[in-house]
Structures are given as C-alpha cells and as structure tokens.
Amino acid sequence: MSRYARAWILLAALAAAALFPLVVTRPTWQNAVILMLMTAQLGVAWNILGGYAGQVSLGHAAFFGVGAYVSSLLSMKLGISPWFGMLAGGLTASAFSAVVGWPCFRLKGHYFAMATIAVVEIVQATVNGWEALGGAVGLYLPLTETGFAGFVFNRSKLPYHYIALGLLLLTLTVNWLVARSRTGYYLRAIKDEPDAARSLGISLTRYKLQAIALSSGLAAMGGTLYAQKELFVDPGSTLSTSLSIKIALVAILGGVGTLFGPVLGAAALTAIEETSRILFGGTGRGTDLVVYGLLIVLIAVYQPAGIMGWIAGRLPSSSPRAEPGEEGR
Amino acid sequence: MSGPLLAVEKLTKRFGGLTANEDVSFTVREGEIVGLIGPNGAGKTTVFNSLAGFFAPSAGSIRLRGEEIAGRPPEAIAGRGLARTFQIVRIFKGMTVLENVLVGALLRHRAVPDALSRAREALRFTGLDGRADEPAGRLTVAEQKRLEVTRALATEPRLLLLDEVMAGLTAAEVQEAVEMVRRIQARGIACVVVEHVMEGIMPIADRMLVLERGRLIADGPPRAIAHDPAVIAAYLGEEYRAPGA
Numbered sequence: 001m002s003r004y005a006r007a008w009i010l011l012a013a014l015a016a017a018a019l020f021p022l023v024v025t026r027p028t029w030q031n032a033v034i035l036m037l038m039t040a041q042l043g044v045a046w047n048i049l050g051g052y053a054g055q056v057s058l059g060h061a062a063f064f065g066v067g068a069y070v071s072s073l074l075s076m077k078l079g080i081s082p083w084f085g086m087l088a089g090g091l092t093a094s095a096f097s098a099v100v101g102w103p104c105f106r107l108k109g110h111y112f113a114m115a116t117i118a119v120v121e122i123v124q125a126t127v128n129g130w131e132a133l134g135g136a137v138g139l140y141l142p143l144t145e146t147g148f149a150g151f152v153f154n155r156s157k158l159p160y161h162y163i164a165l166g167l168l169l170l171t172l173t174v175n176w177l178v179a180r181s182r183t184g185y186y187l188r189a190i191k192d193e194p195d196a197a198r199s200l201g202i203s204l205t206r207y208k209l210q211a212i213a214l215s216s217g218l219a220a221m222g223g224t225l226y227a228q229k230e231l232f233v234d235p236g237s238t239l240s241t242s243l244s245i246k247i248a249l250v251a252i253l254g255g256v257g258t259l260f261g262p263v264l265g266a267a268a269l270t271a272i273e274e275t276s277r278i279l280f281g282g283t284g285r286g287t288d289l290v291v292y293g294l295l296i297v298l299i300a301v302y303q304p305a306g307i308m309g310w311i312a313g314r315l316p317s318s319s320p321r322a323e324p325g326e327e328g329r
Numbered sequence: 330m331s332g333p334l335l336a337v338e339k340l341t342k343r344f345g346g347l348t349a350n351e352d353v354s355f356t357v358r359e360g361e362i363v364g365l366i367g368p369n370g371a372g373k374t375t376v377f378n379s380l381a382g383f384f385a386p387s388a389g390s391i392r393l394r395g396e397e398i399a400g401r402p403p404e405a406i407a408g409r410g411l412a413r414t415f416q417i418v419r420i421f422k423g424m425t426v427l428e429n430v431l432v433g434a435l436l437r438h439r440a441v442p443d444a445l446s447r448a449r450e451a452l453r454f455t456g457l458d459g460r461a462d463e464p465a466g467r468l469t470v471a472e473q474k475r476l477e478v479t480r481a482l483a484t485e486p487r488l489l490l491l492d493e494v495m496a497g498l499t500a501a502e503v504q505e506a507v508e509m510v511r512r513i514q515a516r517g518i519a520c521v522v523v524e525h526v527m528e529g530i531m532p533i534a535d536r537m538l539v540l541e542r543g544r545l546i547a548d549g550p551p552r553a554i555a556h557d558p559a560v561i562a563a564y565l566g567e568e569y570r571a572p573g574a
Contacts, residue, residue: 182435182444189421189432196419196477199381200484201407201436257423 021161030157036270037164043250043262044171045218051257053211054191059116061243062123066093067220068227068238082151086224093220094213101212124239138234151228160229171218255308264307334359340389349375351543364530365523367540373523381413382406412481413490418473420465427461433483455479471502488519495526503529
C-alpha cells in the first residue's frame with residue numbers, strides 16, 4: 001500500500017469515527033461503537049507487550065482494574081478529579097506491573113501467559129475480600145453534576161465517545177512512537193531471538209519491564225474511562241480472566257505487532273458480539289467465552305497473522321520493505 | 330597496548346558430571362585471528378558460550394581488556410566489546426536485513442537515524458547492502474550467516490567470536506567468507522574462529538588452538554599445528570600430514 005493510500009484510509013477512518021455519533025443517534029449503536037473504541041484502545045495497549053515484545057499477557061484486566069479502582073477511590077474518598085485519577089491509575093498500574101513482571105518474566109512463552117492469568121485471579125480474589133474497596137459488591141460512583149471537570153456526562157453519550165476516541169489516538173501515537181524507537185526495535189529483537197538480542201547488548205528484563213509498564217499504564221487509563229462511563233466498578237466486570245482474554249484476542253484477531261491490527265480486531269469482535277447478543281439474546285453468561293474460544297481456534301488454524309495479515313496477503317505485492325511495526329507475523 | 334585483549338585462565342565448565350571444558354588457558358592479542366578447532370563434542374561452542382556470558386564458568390578466569398568478565402551476563406559483555414555469531418543462525422526473521430543490523434548498531438548509537446547510517450555502512454562492508462530492505466528470512470543460508478556477522482560487527486566489537494560461519498557453504502562462498510574475515514582483521518578487530526572447514530581457517534589464522542575432550546592439546550601457528558602428532562591423531566587426519574613429517 002502506498003504512503004498516500006494509507007494516509008487517505010487513515011483520514012477517512014478518523015472522519016468516520018468522529019462523525020459517527022452525530023449521524024447515528026440510536027443509543028444502542030452509539031454505545032456499541034464506544035465499546036468498540038474502548039476495546040480497541042486496550043488491544044493497542046496490550047500490543048506493546050504482547051505484539052512487539054511477544055510476551056503474551058492474559059492478565060491485562062488486572063491493570064485495567066487498577067486504573068478503574070484507583071481513579072474511583074480517589075474521587076469517592078478524596079474528591080480528586082478522575083482526570084487526575086486517570087494519570088494516577090496509569091502510574092499505579094505501571095508500578096504494579098513492574099513488580100509482578102519481574103518474577104513473571106523469568107518464565108517463557110506459555111508459562112508467562114499462565115502466570116499472568118494467576119495475577120488477575122489473585123487480584124480479583126484480593127479485591128473480592130477487601131471491604132474498603134467495595135468487596136465483591138463493587139463501588140458505585142456518586143452521580144455528581146454533569147461536566148467535563150468531573151468526568152461525568154449524564155445527558156448524552158457523545159462526550160464518552162470523543163474521550164474514548166481521544167484515548168485510542170493517544171495510545172496509537174504512543175505505540176507508533178515506540179515502534180520507531182530503539183526500544184521498539186529491541187522489543188521485536190527480543191520476540192524473535194532472545195539469545196541473539198542479549199548477544200547484541202540488550203537486557204531482556206529491562207526492556208520487557210519497559211514494555212509492560214507502558215502497556216499496563218495505558219490499559220489502566222482505559223480502566224478509568226470505563227469506571228466513569230459505567231459509574232460502577234466491581235471485580236467481576238473489571239478484574240476477570242474473560243476480559244483479559246478479550247483484550248489479547250482483539251490484538252491477535254487483528255494482527256499482533258501491527259499498529260492498527262487491534263483496532264480492526266476490536267471492530268470485528270464487537271460486531272460479532274453484538275450480533276450474537278441479538279441472535280442469542282441477553283448477556284447469557286458464557287456465549288462471549290464460546291465466541292472467544294471459537295475465534296482463537298479459527299485464527300490459529302487459518303490466519304495466524306490476523307486480519308492485517310489477511311489484507312497484506314491480498315494486496316498486489318507492494319514494496320517488500322515493511323514499515324517498522326506494520327508487518328504481520 | 331599492554332597485555333592481551335583476551336586472557337583465559339584455567340577455564341572449566343561442568344554440566345553435572347560432564348566436564349565440557351577443563352583448565353583451558355589461552356590469550357588473544359589485539360587484531361589477531363585465532364582458530365579454534367577440534368572434533369565434534371570437544372567443547373568449542375562451550376568455550377564460546379562461557380566467553381560471551383551465556384554460561385557461567387564453573388572455575389577459571391576470563392579477562393577482556395584486563396577486566397574480569399567470567400559470569401557476567403551476555404548483554405554486559407557485548408557492551409565491553411565482545412560480539413559473537415551462533416552456530417545455528419539466529420537472525421531476527423520478523424525484520425528486514427537492515428533492521429537486523431540496526432539492532433546491533435543501536436548498542437553504541439542510541440538515536441535510530443544515527444544507528445541506521447551505521448547499519449548501512451556495515452552492510453556495505455560485508456556486501457549485503459543490495460539486500461538491505463528484504464525480509465531477513467528470505468536470505469540464503471550463506472547470506473544469513475553473513476548477516477549475523479554484519480549484525481555483530483555493528484556493535485563495534487574489539488573481539489569477534491565466529492562459530493562455524495563457513496560450515497555448509499560452497500567452495501566459492503567459503504572463499505568469500507575467508508576474504509571477509511581478513512577484512513574484519515584489517516579493521517583491527519580480533520577474531521576467534523571455530524571452524525571445521527580447514528581450507529577456510531588454516532590460511533588466515535595467526536594461531537590455532539586445538540581442543541580435545543574439553544582440554545586444550547595444542548596452541549601455536551597453523552604450520553606447527555599441522556605437524557603436531559597429537560593433533561593429527563586427534564583430529565586432522567592423514568591428509569593434513571605435511572610432507573616429510
């Protein structure tokens with residue numbers, strides 16, 4: 001794809017995302033697209049660690065949850081603006097991820113992924129039994145007056161749409177900058193051949209920790225947005241393994257290690273979920289997991305490089321030189 | 330310069346009950362090419378892994394430019410000026426040829442544009458510049474081996490460890506590899522070369538080390554090595570017996 005074609009597609013997508021809630025006014029549709037943007041943001045954040053560095057985390061809901069809980073508690077107990085809470089949540093999640101990453105990075109491949117599942121489960125069990133954090137019941141955020149400063153909007157979904165879009169663009173920008181940096185190349189080297197990377201002076205632990213800190217901090221910011229949108233946080237919805245799987249799945253479905261893969265993956269997954277909700281009705285516990293499982297099998301068997309890989313395979317072979325971070329794998 | 334570039338003393342490496350290297354001592358001077366030969370399983374790659382930090386030696390000392398490096402991690406040793414290639418190539422298959430070399434160049438040049446120009450320079454030096462933008466996995470085996478050397482050179486080492494870079498190459502490719510090692514030496518970079526291809530290593534080595542069952546059994550100029558009855562018995566075979574020996 002030429003540089004121009006790519007720029008035009010990006011502009012068109014951005015315009016569509018910006019205009020959508022103005023054109024489509026049905027709340028169900030608006031809500032679905034906000035969910036899609038939020039899921040995409042989480043997938044893009046996950047991609048820094050899972051895609052570029054190749055460290056598949058099935059524990060990102062833990063970081064998402066830290067963001068949701070930190071900003072909610074700060075605003076409920078200390079009256080601190082959730083905007084500040086978003087930053088505080090991001091930094092807390094970064095620090096937390098570095099602490100859990102240190103031992104987990106001693107494990108490789110599947111073992112690392114399994115350890116991250118344990119992390120979410122431990123965090124969920126801890127919060128479930130912690131009364132000050134609302135325990136298993138969760139936290140209801142007080143309905144304050146609507147407005148930008150308080151990060152609460154009751155009358156219309158529009159502000160949430162644009163905040164979600166802004167956060168997604170921020171996360172994409174960070175991802176893009178990382179891919180072009182020394183760290184980005186080092187992460188891809190670590191993913192491909194860790195021993196060769198070490199022989200070239202790359203400290204595996206140091207760069208994996210950088211990746212998990214960035215990735216978890218951005219995921220936590222998504223957690224704050226979720227908390228402010230729902231005005232309700234509980235362990236079941238924010239600290240679950242199924243959310244962790246969903247975050248990883250949108251990136252894998254779209255194409256790991258590609259900038260826009262997780263966005264395409266989120267669009268596809270949201271469409272599938274909404275359709276299945278219409279077909280099978282309600283939020284029947286389990287249908288989402290069946291869909292995730294089916295998708296994982298299908299991707300693994302037919303399209304390991306995801307949607308981006310499928311697109312790349314169908315384009316007339318363009319210049320073989322891939323932009324850093326944009327080739328499928 | 331005072332003292333050797335690399336001084337290995339009584340290097341010993343055991344894996345459980347197996348002793349892979351025992352009391353191996355040798356030195357490498359600045360800009361020297363040293364061949365390391367020996368039958369399969371003699372412990373050549375184990376020596377490399379200890380030197381490069383992939384194994385912590387069970388005993389002994391390894392000094393690089395006077396500094397003890399035994400037991401330090403590979404990334405620290407790379408920073409001290411030692412680079413290596415791998416017996417089985419380990420190129421970054423998800424990257425282009427240029428990006429592979431870029432990763433090496435980033436060690437001493439933190440800014441990507443700066444490192445990119447160094448990487449291009451390194452590719453010109455090894456003659457891979459024509460393939461810079463191709464996915465690394467598309468190269469032939471000979472080219473992949475050359476890419477590993479280029480990537481290692483991009484870290485700007487003082488000492489380069491080459492692990493069987495000539496194995497499996499055609500006669501013409503071996504000649505190219507020999508030529509490349511000579512030009513690396515001309516840049517003032519010392520090389521320790523593990524090799525089975527005698528036609529490749531004998532003409533260029535300043536000195537040869539011979540390992541057998543983990544022990545060093547000879548250390549000297551290639552000519553002397555070729556005449557050494559112990560070496561001939563252990564490894565070289567009748568065809569390398571010099572006339573009249």
